[in-house]
Amino acid sequence: MVEARITVELPAELVKRAQAVGLSLDNVTSELIELVEKRVAKKEALQRLQEIMSELDQIPDEEKPSEEEIIELVREVRREQAAQRDARTEG
Secondary structure (H helix, E strand, O other), rough: OOOOOOOOOOHHHHHHHHHHHHOOOOHHHHHHHHHHHHHHHHHHHHHHHHHHHHHOOOHHHHHHOHHHHHHHHHHHHHHHHHHHHHHHHOO
16 A cells, blocks of 8 residues: 655644644544545545546437436435445444
């Protein structure tokens, strides 16, 4: 695995505010990783959506799915994803 080491410099005022409310800045690595993972997932989803749009553009108009069909497919995928999340949470 390729790893990257990141040094974060926070504004002194932010550090003071964090210390004033008892927030430790020593263990924020996992939170930063989670933030980066969420941003990467959003970018990946956007790229995939753009790929799908490009593929749809190449389909002849008479063969393209209707807006209603696309909406129903999206809902179906979301239901499947929710079921998978629920199964992981329960298991």
